[in-house]
Amino acid sequence: MIDKDQVSKMEKQSSKRRSEGVGMTLTHILKLGCFKESQLIAGESAVNSIVVKGITIMEAPDIADWIKGGELILTSLYPVYKDEEKIRLLVQRLAENKAAGLLVKVGRFIEEMPEILIKAGNEYELPIIQIAGEVKYVDIMYPVMNELFNRQLMLLEHYRVCHDRFVQLMLRNGSLQDIAEELKELIQRPVLIFDVDLEVLACTDDEFTPIHKILENRICLKEYGECVLYRQQIWLGEEGKNLVEMILAPAIAFHQERAYVGVVTGGGVTEMEAIAIETAVTNISLELIKKAAVAEVELKYQNELIDEIIHQRYQSIEEVRHRTRDLGWNLDKPHKVMVIQLQDYQTLLTDERGLNMLKDYMDRMLRIIKRLAMHYTSELIISSKSFRIVVLYPVKNKASDVQSFAEELHQCFTRELIGVNICVGIGMESLDIESMFKSYEQAMDSVHFGQIIQQKKKVVTYEELGIYKLLCHMEDADQLRQFIHPGLERLYQYDQSRNNELMETLEVYLNYQGNAKKTAEKMFIHYKTVMYRIKRIKEVMGVDFENRQVKLEIEVGLKILHILWNKKGTTEQGIKRIEEVLTDKKWKRDLSKVDNEIS
Template sequence: MILIKDILTMPSMKESHLLAGLEGIYKEAGNISVMETPDFESWVQPKTILLTSLYATQDFSYNAQLDLMRRLARTDISAFIIKTEAYVKKVPQGIIEGGKQCGIPVIQISKHTSYNAVTYDVMQALFNEENKTLNYYRAMYEKFMTISLDGEESESIIQSLQDIINRPVTLYDDSENAVIPSQHSVPFQLDTDTVRAESLNDYLMAYDSPKAYTMIIRLDELKKMYLFVSTQKQNLTNNEKIAIHVAASFIKLNYVKNLTIKEKRQQKYLQSIEGLLHHTGLSFHERESRLAFLGMSSQKKFLVIIADNNSSSDSKALHHFDDRLTLHLYGKVKLIKFRIQENRIAVIIEGSARDMEKDLYHRLTTLFTPDFGICVGISELVDPALNFPKAYTQADDALEMGKHLYTEQEKNIFSHMELGIHRTLYNLQKKIALESYMNPKLKKWLDTDHSNKDEMLTTLMVFLDEKQHYKNTADKLHIHWKTVKNRMLKIEELTGIHLNNPEEALDIHVSLKILGFKKAGL
């Protein structure tokens, strides 16, 4: 920066005299202008050197001269250069006294010194200084750009900044916790009420206090960080501020870069899961590659489960399921989750247990009782060809069948493997009308209005499920075994079926399964 003491040594100022404001010679000069009117407040800029012959103020009284200097002080000018022997023979005493009181350097130049010469020397010095500043800015930009392009994180930016300015630098988060601490950092303190803010651009704000220089870096609409430079009453140079500003910009850039990388990776992550679960046209190598990207090995065993909150309006149930599943299975298996809808989530589970299906089924039924509000469908083991779409369909089918075949209070975890003949019926009904395959004798009886028909059908179903064992059926239904026998005899009499015929008994059993299947709305 160019200081007033530097101005005094310029060729055009060789015959100048400093009359007042010695302490102000270390003020920074930012511009030079001619003032020949008393209404300077509307146009004068801070850090301006004012050149004047006092033409407009030559008749001012002592007090008016003092007032003029106080008004100039309020505009924060750097120096007041007065050319004498044009309109005033010497600098008035009120101007000199005002310069002393306000700390404004009052400099006298002779009539032989031209305004043009002084202006040229000052502007040339300011131009050279600005050129140095731009070159330094470019050097800092290139330095921090190199760090960023090398893939370094904000820690490297902070360390480089500390090396450049040789001051403690600390990066704080929104909660004023030190994200990247300095070895000699001081506690974070920012009083925005008493320290004037300097807005550098849309995302950088600077606060210059006696003990610290603080940059507020707005990362996005909600998140910000604080770059805190301890100064301990030692003013920063312009170059040091430039280095801080550029470092802050690259911390912002680093955040945006990392956020973009994270979003791209997350997008690829979701695409990999979606491809595995839904794209039937993927080759084995493509499926293997996607597994590897997800951190899984094609040499392990896999299951797919689908969970939903059972049409509940409580969206928290699925979050609780996610959390509990992760905590309970952490370290035992690897989980990859994929949210299908707001109330449904799919999970790929990688493991190596011998009875992985049974083990998972047992764990889930223990973890998530029906009152938890979650229903889960479990696939069979993914085949060696890594046919994940098939496993996804199995889990989906198990979930849909289970929710229809059982009430919420009875059961909420459904394994595709354990659904038995319902798997076959579910797939068949997609192609044919299952009613046409029901036993005609049973179907005819179903069309009658027998008073105990529902009770007798239930007894017949349990009787066939229990392999025609009277006592087991009676125990399940809490009736006497002779009651079971009488009901079976009555059914044979009414329908003409023969349960002692294995083929006909199987046909009746399948027909009852179809009946239950259709009653469930499948």
């Protein structure tokens, strides 16, 4: 006979795992009156995790091939009782196909349970339950089916209640916080809603915020409809010292995980709790889609307005002021324009996959900017277009805050967008709307030419361009050519004809303040090779690097070559432009004469 105390003990031990199934637990089924004279003889270790979804009778040895999982199998073992190997295979196949258990009737074909059956049940962790010979199959099947049917009716009724409550909430234009509170009332557990950047969007209990880190040990518990539930460990608090276990359910919007519902629990969730969570997640997804639609319209309006301001395309400054006031902006106070540009974006424009990647990068960049801005200012104005983001940063007491924000922002980009090349340019301070376009142009110059002047620096202010600010704005190649040292012209021609990498060596050598050892390390060549090249460079150019004025002219000339290169849209156009400048008749020389001069 099955001991009710034993079943209760097993039920308590299984409380953490029973909630992971969908159906009715085997421990609950075994409490029914029809199992009063039955006995669990094998597979006890698996009873705790078994969920029963149905019951059927075994007519043939291949019954395992016809079940869906979760069924209790009623049998007298007639098809297999004479062959121990067939009995073992039957138990193995039933376990593999996730049967809930084997109910064996004794007294007609077998007088007692075969040892091989008990051994196989324990080995394959399939519960084997002995029922008395005088018990009819219908006396087992009807109560079990009735219990399962009533359970399904109860779950459907609970689903209706949850659905109605959340629909009413949405009709009242409820917020994410309202959804969290409603879910907590249904499941009586603390609830959090947070986005993919771990920013808490709603929370019923402040003690569980902020979220510091999610461990990468996501364990899938169950799929309930279209809702997937995971068990996850999460570090909470500013310093991440509080570790809690949560049940997470992703909210999907636009085919991506956009937010998560977190339920604080020490174990799993029941079926009724899962229904409530699944209903809440559906409403959260709808709310996120609604917010995204509204935000898209607002962002489009803001982008158009900022675009008009930074390009001076407006007809009336008073109209612009009126529109900015409607948005709560005050641009008639000091601001600096910051341009954040995704470099190498052209490679993403070749196909649909690349375009989707570009959109994803831009979305993630915007989220990072907004997240970091919370620690600096609440008055940040952001505009995004294609591969570029424009930020209007309010300048208050410390102008250095702008650069600190930009530096930390780029660190976040580097850490969270691995392998993505992003540059940041900062213009000078503008005092009102009319001067905003100047700050924007300066920020653009900082992005475009900062990489030339500052080499590998990714955050460049307009002030850092120094004298090169003048060179950047010279559109006439003849004007720029005036600043190229004649010796550099000769070296370029000489290098092009022999491919000796002398131009590159010269640039690296000057960048390292004439340190030949560091130049060799940078270029991965021998120290003596560097010394030989420098000697050859001096001979071709006919200059003395000890002369500070000459050295400055050469450094400026090198920068001009890079500027000419970058003023055109593509590398090929840039090379062609350099060729045009450096092979002009005015500067062209016979290389044989250069060789003669050297010798």
